[in-house]
Amino acid sequence: MQHKVIDANDVVIRFAGDSGDGMQLSGTLFANMSAIYGNGLSTFPDYPAEIRAPKGTVAGVSGYQVHIGNHKINTPGDFCDMLVAMNPAALRANAKWLKRTAMVLVNDDAFDDMGMKKAGFTGNPFEELGIEDRTILAAPITKLTEASLEGSGLDVAAVHKCKNMFTLGMACYIYNRPLDFLYEYIENKFSKKHPEMVAPNKKVVYDGFNYASNIQAVPNTYTVAPAKLEKGTYRNITGNQATAWGLMAAAEKAGLPLFCGSYPITPATAILEELALYKSLNVKTMQTEDEIAGICSAIGAAFAGNLAVTSTSGPGLSLKSEALGLAVMTELPLVVVDVQRAGPCTGMPTKTEQSDLNEVLYGRNGESPLVVVAAHSPANCFDMAFQAAKIALECMVPVVLLSEGFIGNGSEPCRIPTMKDYPAIKPHLVKSCDGPFNPFKRDPETLARNWAVPGTKGLEHRIGGLEKTHEGVLSNDPDNHETMVRERAEKVARAACRIPELKVDGPESGDVLLIGWGGTFGHILTAVEDMREDGKTVSFAHFDYINPLPKNTEEVFSRFKRIVVCELNSGQFANYLRGILPHHEYLQCNKIQGQTFLVKDIVDAVEKSL
Amino acid sequence: MAKYTFKDFKSDQEVRWCPGCGDYAVLAALQKVLPTVCEEKGIDKEKVVVISGIGCSSRLPYYMDTYGFHTIHGRATAISTGVKVANPELCVWQASGDGDALAIGGNHFIHAIRRNVDINIMLFNNRIYGMTKGQYSPTSRLGAITKTSPYGTVEEPFNPGSLVLGAKGTFFARSMDTELSLNEAVMLASSRHHGTSVMEFLTNCMIFNNGSHAELSDRENKADRIIVLKDGEKMIFGKERDKGLVLENGRLKVVRIGENGISEKDLLTHDSHSDNLGLQTMLAEMKYPDFPVAMGVIRDVQEMTYEDGVCDQVAEVTSKSKIHCVDDLLKSGSTWEI
Numbered sequence: 001m002q003h004k005v006i007d008a009n010d011v012v013i014r015f016a017g018d019s020g021d022g023m024q025l026s027g028t029l030f031a032n033m034s035a036i037y038g039n040g041l042s043t044f045p046d047y048p049a050e051i052r053a054p055k056g057t058v059a060g061v062s063g064y065q066v067h068i069g070n071h072k073i074n075t076p077g078d079f080c081d082m083l084v085a086m087n088p089a090a091l092r093a094n095a096k097w098l099k100r101t102a103m104v105l106v107n108d109d110a111f112d113d114m115g116m117k118k119a120g121f122t123g124n125p126f127e128e129l130g131i132e133d134r135t136i137l138a139a140p141i142t143k144l145t146e147a148s149l150e151g152s153g154l155d156v157a158a159v160h161k162c163k164n165m166f167t168l169g170m171a172c173y174i175y176n177r178p179l180d181f182l183y184e185y186i187e188n189k190f191s192k193k194h195p196e197m198v199a200p201n202k203k204v205v206y207d208g209f210n211y212a213s214n215i216q217a218v219p220n221t222y223t224v225a226p227a228k229l230e231k232g233t234y235r236n237i238t239g240n241q242a243t244a245w246g247l248m249a250a251a252e253k254a255g256l257p258l259f260c261g262s263y264p265i266t267p268a269t270a271i272l273e274e275l276a277l278y279k280s281l282n283v284k285t286m287q288t289e290d291e292i293a294g295i296c297s298a299i300g301a302a303f304a305g306n307l308a309v310t311s312t313s314g315p316g317l318s319l320k321s322e323a324l325g326l327a328v329m330t331e332l333p334l335v336v337v338d339v340q341r342a343g344p345c346t347g348m349p350t351k352t353e354q355s356d357l358n359e360v361l362y363g364r365n366g367e368s369p370l371v372v373v374a375a376h377s378p379a380n381c382f383d384m385a386f387q388a389a390k391i392a393l394e395c396m397v398p399v400v401l402l403s404e405g406f407i408g409n410g411s412e413p414c415r416i417p418t419m420k421d422y423p424a425i426k427p428h429l430v431k432s433c434d435g436p437f438n439p440f441k442r443d444p445e446t447l448a449r450n451w452a453v454p455g456t457k458g459l460e461h462r463i464g465g466l467e468k469t470h471e472g473v474l475s476n477d478p479d480n481h482e483t484m485v486r487e488r489a490e491k492v493a494r495a496a497c498r499i500p501e502l503k504v505d506g507p508e509s510g511d512v513l514l515i516g517w518g519g520t521f522g523h524i525l526t527a528v529e530d531m532r533e534d535g536k537t538v539s540f541a542h543f544d545y546i547n548p549l550p551k552n553t554e555e556v557f558s559r560f561k562r563i564v565v566c567e568l569n570s571g572q573f574a575n576y577l578r579g580i581l582p583h584h585e586y587l588q589c590n591k592i593q594g595q596t597f598l599v600k601d602i603v604d605a606v607e608k609s610l
Numbered sequence: 611m612a613k614y615t616f617k618d619f620k621s622d623q624e625v626r627w628c629p630g631c632g633d634y635a636v637l638a639a640l641q642k643v644l645p646t647v648c649e650e651k652g653i654d655k656e657k658v659v660v661i662s663g664i665g666c667s668s669r670l671p672y673y674m675d676t677y678g679f680h681t682i683h684g685r686a687t688a689i690s691t692g693v694k695v696a697n698p699e700l701c702v703w704q705a706s707g708d709g710d711a712l713a714i715g716g717n718h719f720i721h722a723i724r725r726n727v728d729i730n731i732m733l734f735n736n737r738i739y740g741m742t743k744g745q746y747s748p749t750s751r752l753g754a755i756t757k758t759s760p761y762g763t764v765e766e767p768f769n770p771g772s773l774v775l776g777a778k779g780t781f782f783a784r785s786m787d788t789e790l791s792l793n794e795a796v797m798l799a800s801s802r803h804h805g806t807s808v809m810e811f812l813t814n815c816m817i818f819n820n821g822s823h824a825e826l827s828d829r830e831n832k833a834d835r836i837i838v839l840k841d842g843e844k845m846i847f848g849k850e851r852d853k854g855l856v857l858e859n860g861r862l863k864v865v866r867i868g869e870n871g872i873s874e875k876d877l878l879t880h881d882s883h884s885d886n887l888g889l890q891t892m893l894a895e896m897k898y899p900d901f902p903v904a905m906g907v908i909r910d911v912q913e914m915t916y917e918d919g920v921c922d923q924v925a926e927v928t929s930k931s932k933i934h935c936v937d938d939l940l941k942s943g944s945t946w947e948i
Contacts, residue, residue, distance in 0.1 A: 233945050234947070235946075259696050278933060281934070284924065292685060296692060297689065302692075304696035305697065454658075457656050460656060462671050463680070474672065
């Protein structure tokens, strides 16, 4: 058989196994290796809520999808070119994601009676799943790993933990990836604390690579050339990491200490974890006793003059509602990061959704508007966190930054920016005033109130949740209340002056405008690009700023015949637009499955709308 | 540094508590001690912050000419914590009622104590919800008849001292609205204590729970029903100064000096600074009529504060870290060139 090396534009690989099989690590390593090689890249970890669900069951399957390409990659990919399934359950759970041309690499040793039974197979699993026509590569990975590490001195459990590295070695052969990166990773990880693990890990990767090569496991191997990316220094970053870093960048630009009060919650916890690492950047983090204390300690820190942050996910945001109202009322700068997950209530904690929009827009008592922005990709979390903090500090308003499990956990390579390219942040601080200090006297342009922090001489004043006059005096006066309600709303509305206009990707006018917000960006963009390749004319506008909307929104909408709003909920943004810009008809493309869109979902919705 | 008098701490707002409310006494005491607090700490008054939750007593910040924050129900402790951690140079005082601190805010209350954040919590305990017009609180006595317990409550109250000491609090003191000089003494001791201080003030609610601690404040009998604990002094009480406390079989016991061969030297000597949490807890839990109710500083011990721990860690990590600006951070770890 003639072995060929095929140049692919892009490939999607899905690593799946038991939650203890190390598939998140295999996926991450393959992604990082590809990033360093210069590929375009997008990843998505898809893991169960249980840390270790019953071994071998479908509920316990953990997956990590990597999409690499010779061009900029915007989604983790709908279907995969290769599935690594470490056990029968992983095969069952992921068979539906196989392309027709896909290759399946399974650990044959795990397909014993017990494994088959746990996954509910009675006969040939490939036939049962209707995937017997795919290229199936069944390797006795457990036995091969054992053989590779015979005499290494590692115990059986430690040897079995190395199966993922053997598999990764095989994947490196199939996709023509040199092993240097893995060697370096292994050395960095183990040489200090577990030097005895360095040699065995290197060996097992090497043996996996050679095994695939020796048995001529696959008819062809593949290469994916580096993408033509802008020159510069790159790094891989997850959305949660980028959010934390963007907040630290904002604190630095504002010249303020950063305070984060949070309570651990999936999938937002990594933001608190990340901030906790960088105390040297004038960061204080507090893991509080509950979600309410998270936001309340942050509000206290905002009162005391810090850039104050709290991070959470949907159920946590529900708990923070009253305190968020306090931040609205006292007009303190505060950034609340909501990494959305499928709800309601506990919902599906590890699954992505965009269903907290109504909650952040409307989920407080009274007239309680605040600024809402949304990040659209892992790397974009950095910019949006920066912007959220900038608006909060300059407009004296709480800002909710919406992220999602998908982009929070997902990663992509990003060109490292330098802070000198970022704008200054000018907090609305006052150091002195003529005459008595009026805490709710407003800046005529932005309507921001003055921020006098404790410790500032002569500006002693009281704020609180009760309605007050501009002078800060308690008031139940009907006219004063209406004035203050309208001013707080107007202040939020005027933030529109400092946000970028809505951009249209594709023709500036036409039949169809696709609308998205948040983490659906990559899928919609890919759908639009695919449709254009098929000769269709579609335009796309993505909202990073939700409240207020960009100033030109109405004008952009009026140039299109049909507007299709794509979102991972039942139509919350569409309804919001209907309320603000009722003169347009909004078609909807929705998905509420705790999963991202498939590019195909969007293409189908557009076709239906035509 | 400026010299202050109590007038410097009075705001221009009219105090709007009901006539005869016990809260007036606590407010007055705070305004009177703050000049001394500022002097002792060497700080100007703009460093003083008064924070409160919701309830009658939580209106207190409006009456103080300091930085003040009237927050939301139950959360004062969490907000005070944020203020203190964000800027440890501030001198933070908190006003909370029994509902605010012990019902809706119970979680924040015990966790602040556990962390030992240097805040001064003034717990106004009138054993009733006054602002909502007379419902029972977590400190209402068993059987209390209120609007929401027309047939009497069927739940035991909290003793705030038990909660504080149960959470290994580093400072607990008790006073009552009628004890003007003790109120000030307790506040000064609280100010000198580095860590979370809880001061329980028994306050009367004229309207909804009049006589909430009348048996203790009653001038005729007070001396027999309370004991004001003072460090280094024997635990003596009574109109005739003839009663005292001893430990017998591991329990407190009231004895009479001169009876059964008991002399003053046999009585317990108070030591709020000792690590004898068990004895301090027993003192805090003494209930009339079996015992006199303990007043004064019951426990005052030194432990590391949370904000010091946070700041020390920031300083240590900063001195060792290679990352001193966001550009350093962005370039750290695994990067590659294209």
